[in-house]
Amino acid sequence: MKKIRVLLIEDNRLLREGIATELAGQADFKVVTASGGNLSSLLLTRKQKPDVILMDLGLRNQNGLSVVVSLRKKTPDIKVIGMGLVPSQSDIVEFVEAGACGFILKDATVKDFFRTIRSVAHGGKVLPPPLAGSLFSHVVEYALTKGKGGAKRAVRMTKREREIIALIADGMSNKGIAQKLDIATYTVKSHVHNIMEKLALHSRLQIAKHTYDETSP
Numbered sequence: 001m002k003k004i005r006v007l008l009i010e011d012n013r014l015l016r017e018g019i020a021t022e023l024a025g026q027a028d029f030k031v032v033t034a035s036g037g038n039l040s041s042l043l044l045t046r047k048q049k050p051d052v053i054l055m056d057l058g059l060r061n062q063n064g065l066s067v068v069v070s071l072r073k074k075t076p077d078i079k080v081i082g083m084g085l086v087p088s089q090s091d092i093v094e095f096v097e098a099g100a101c102g103f104i105l106k107d108a109t110v111k112d113f114f115r116t117i118r119s120v121a122h123g124g125k126v127l128p129p130p131l132a133g134s135l136f137s138h139v140v141e142y143a144l145t146k147g148k149g150g151a152k153r154a155v156r157m158t159k160r161e162r163e164i165i166a167l168i169a170d171g172m173s174n175k176g177i178a179q180k181l182d183i184a185t186y187t188v189k190s191h192v193h194n195i196m197e198k199l200a201l202h203s204r205l206q207i208a209k210h211t212y213d214e215t216s217p
Contacts, residue, residue, distance in 0.1 A: 003030040004121045007050035009067070010083070011036050015106075019054070026114060050078060052121050054104075057084040057095065072099030079120050102126035157198065164191045169208045 006029055010016040013036070020034040032048040053071060068080050081102040082095050095103070102120040104113055116126045157165070160181075167177045174192065178185040192204065201207055 001028060003028055004052060004117065005030050005032050005048070005050040006117065007032055007048055007053045008034040009036075009053065009055040010034070011056060022110065022113075023117075029114075029117070052117055053078055053080045054117065055080060055082055057082045068095055068098040068100055081117065081120050081126075157195070161191055161195050161198075164188065165195060165207060168192070168204050171208075 006023055008016060008020055008023070008031060010019060016034050016036065020031045023029045023031050032050050055067065068082070071078065071080055076099075079101045080099060081104060082100050083104045083106055085106050102116055102125060104116050104126075108116070119126050163181065164177055167180065172180070174185050174188045178188045181188070192207075195207060196202060199207070
């Protein structure tokens with residue numbers, strides 16, 4: 001039986017050793033390397049040729065997103081799975097668009113943990129169970145299939161929401177937007193809330209940046 005070769009990147013030593021031990025106890029897994037997450041990750045990947053990279057999203061000494069981008073650029077055939085406690089929706093969108101194929105919450109059951117790795121190794125795309133079936137999962141799945149920028153384009157905005165996004169990008173306050181559109185301020189706040197939910201953003205500044213990124217050549 002061909003084993004699934006796993007390269008583990010986790011900077012917590014106890015957790016790293018525990019995960020490696022659990023994986024080694026499965027007949028179909030082989031841990032080729034367990035790394036603390038450093039600049040040698042790419043070199044390890046090239047040398048060990050894993051099928052799956054299991055990677056902590058919250059590396060202390062490195063930007064996890066940049067590591068995923070580098071790994072996928074240099075080794076596009078290798079599948080990356082992110083691990084995290086409670087990653088935000090925007091974090092997951094960014095990692096998906098960077099090339100991650102799946103996510104494992106660190107409080108997942110051992111059974112779900114193994115199932116995710118096996119599924120991704122065989123070409124599947126896996127989201128944490130709490131996100132499955134949600135509108136957000138649809139957005140992320142679109143990004144998985146369409147690539148960079150797909151998640152944001154997958155979201156459908158109403159005409160009013162598009163108007164408000166443009167006015168936020170112009171630097172207008174909720175009160176100013178309400179006056180310009182002749183609607184109540186609380187209505188503007190409701191639209192802003194919906195926009196942030198749809199785009200998995202957390203602030204008006206992020207909405208403005210999103211608009212800039214979408215319109216930049």
